[in-house]
Amino acid sequence: MKKMETYSTTVVIVGSGSSGISAAFELYQKKIPFILLERGDKVGGAGKFGAHGMFAIHSKQQDEKGVDYGYEQAFTELTTDNHYFVNGELLSRFLKESGANIARLDEMGLPVTVEQSEQKPHLNDPLVYHKFNNFKDKMASWDKLPEKFTADGINQVLTNTSAIDLDYDNGLKAVIAADNQGEKLRIETKKVIFADGGYCGNAKMMTTKYDDADELLNLGEHKSDGTGIRLSQKLGANTYHNPVLFAHACAPSSTINPMARDSSVETLTNLPLLWVDQTANRFVNEDIVYDFALWGNAAHNVGGKYYVILDQNTLDYFKNNEVNLEDSFERQFCDVGEIPRTSVGPLPNIQNDFDQAIKSGEVVVGKNVEDLAHKLGLPIDALKRSLKNYNQAIKNKNDEVFLKPANELLFNVADGPFYAIVEHCAILGTLDGVNVDRNCEPVRKDGSPIKDLYIVGNNVNGLYSDGYPSFEGIANGFAFVSGWIAAKEIQKNLA
Numbered sequence: 001m002k003k004m005e006t007y008s009t010t011v012v013i014v015g016s017g018s019s020g021i022s023a024a025f026e027l028y029q030k031k032i033p034f035i036l037l038e039r040g041d042k043v044g045g046a047g048k049f050g051a052h053g054m055f056a057i058h059s060k061q062q063d064e065k066g067v068d069y070g071y072e073q074a075f076t077e078l079t080t081d082n083h084y085f086v087n088g089e090l091l092s093r094f095l096k097e098s099g100a101n102i103a104r105l106d107e108m109g110l111p112v113t114v115e116q117s118e119q120k121p122h123l124n125d126p127l128v129y130h131k132f133n134n135f136k137d138k139m140a141s142w143d144k145l146p147e148k149f150t151a152d153g154i155n156q157v158l159t160n161t162s163a164i165d166l167d168y169d170n171g172l173k174a175v176i177a178a179d180n181q182g183e184k185l186r187i188e189t190k191k192v193i194f195a196d197g198g199y200c201g202n203a204k205m206m207t208t209k210y211d212d213a214d215e216l217l218n219l220g221e222h223k224s225d226g227t228g229i230r231l232s233q234k235l236g237a238n239t240y241h242n243p244v245l246f247a248h249a250c251a252p253s254s255t256i257n258p259m260a261r262d263s264s265v266e267t268l269t270n271l272p273l274l275w276v277d278q279t280a281n282r283f284v285n286e287d288i289v290y291d292f293a294l295w296g297n298a299a300h301n302v303g304g305k306y307y308v309i310l311d312q313n314t315l316d317y318f319k320n321n322e323v324n325l326e327d328s329f330e331r332q333f334c335d336v337g338e339i340p341r342t343s344v345g346p347l348p349n350i351q352n353d354f355d356q357a358i359k360s361g362e363v364v365v366g367k368n369v370e371d372l373a374h375k376l377g378l379p380i381d382a383l384k385r386s387l388k389n390y391n392q393a394i395k396n397k398n399d400e401v402f403l404k405p406a407n408e409l410l411f412n413v414a415d416g417p418f419y420a421i422v423e424h425c426a427i428l429g430t431l432d433g434v435n436v437d438r439n440c441e442p443v444r445k446d447g448s449p450i451k452d453l454y455i456v457g458n459n460v461n462g463l464y465s466d467g468y469p470s471f472e473g474i475a476n477g478f479a480f481v482s483g484w485i486a487a488k489e490i491q492k493n494l495a
């Protein structure tokens, strides 16, 4: 039998996304030898290909701008928003180190600038969101970091290589990894940091935790299969927690990223029209379309799928007219200084776009209400009741049940043909995993830490009770800070 290749180092970091690259940067600066393992053919993760920015308080930029929002407000709001189901020590440490982390990003070549939220309901929120100065430059700078880390020959970055197991006997002996040909290697080491990004790429874990897993548009890091969570659990770590999905907006496909195409079907998805769930009932004030996390949560709450209902008159109106409703994604695509459009239309291609979407199943058309209900498998009485009540709300400009603002009560749904856009809850990852202490060490049920292991980023329990809050940038901010915390703790432990 071929002998397993053996390496030796002080720290193994599993994953090179936000938390892993942050940990690596700290160890590199402090000259602590490490091997960074990355399953993909390049460094990255959701932090590189996805995230636009991050949350922080008391960054130098915020202080210079006189931002009047700090630790007390952030700690109180995040604790109460999560109904006290938080790891207070960890939350506190994250918040207190989040400002200094912004300065580190500059040193890493990933600069950010504090700016106003891109989401309409948060335009007047305190300045807490730090946006990468240039998305493409961020990706390029990230790709250059391995060269920097390995230049003096102390560290190694192994791409196409995944951690698969641990050799642990009253302390860590080695991390067992495999390259993408299945060839195993043994890395003898003192400490390991699991920065592998949660479990949204693990179909079994997803279906076990989420009833609606099959309906979700999964935009997260598919290479994240829960390695760190599973291996810590095997060593006795407490993984008890509510499942927390990083739900974020919705889209008319469970496979195609809405950013990847330009269709009127996407435009109408992003407006507060009439929505019904899989029981044909309205389920939320559709104005929630302007808050991505809460919009996603509302869809997740009704089984990950709902329908936007409209009739031919509405479709024709959009074809020929400008409508005073803002596309909820409009501000995401504005360059700095560009003034966002607060209306949509005319949409001259709308009929063609809908006809194409009917062929792909993203839109269903019915010649009358009965036909639509039949094709969608919805109870006809409930659908008729929902349309009647909604049309009444439009007529009276008064939504007595869900309280949608009068200026959004624009289109009744009265004359066939009727259309239903089939919407899926989009997710950016998962946000529950392992219980940790304030140093990001996994803990057992009795609270005692498991020696030599660190768990960071999306793998960690304790910041969210059950869903992502409407603060932007917490996930990525925490990922960078938690990687930094783990690396600093290792430094202390090795001293």
Ligand SMILES: Cc1cc2nc3c(=O)[nH]c(=O)nc-3n(C[C@H](O)[C@H](O)[C@H](O)COP(=O)(O)OP(=O)(O)OC[C@H]3O[C@@H](n4cnc5c(N)ncnc54)[C@H](O)[C@@H]3O)c2cc1C
Residues within 6 Å of the ligand: 014, 015, 016, 017, 018, 019, 020, 037, 038, 039, 040, 043, 044, 045, 046, 047, 048, 049, 050, 051, 052, 053, 054, 055, 161, 162, 163, 164, 195, 196, 197, 198, 219, 220, 221, 223, 224, 225, 226, 227, 427, 428, 429, 456, 457, 458, 459, 472, 473, 474, 475, 476, 477, 479
């Ligand atoms: C499209 C998109 C947009 C987003 N926008 C924002 C935003 O604007 N603000 C915000 O706060 N958050 C945002 N997020 C979430 C944010 O990116 C994540 O919370 C953050 O990246 C988590 O960091 P992480 O290090 O835990 O995981 P990641 O950054 O995903 O990194 C995990 C890495 O581990 C690697 N890996 C997995 N398993 C193994 C293994 N066994 N061995 C070796 N390597 C492994 C993966 O390949 C990956 O490179 C977004 C996410 C997406 C998908």
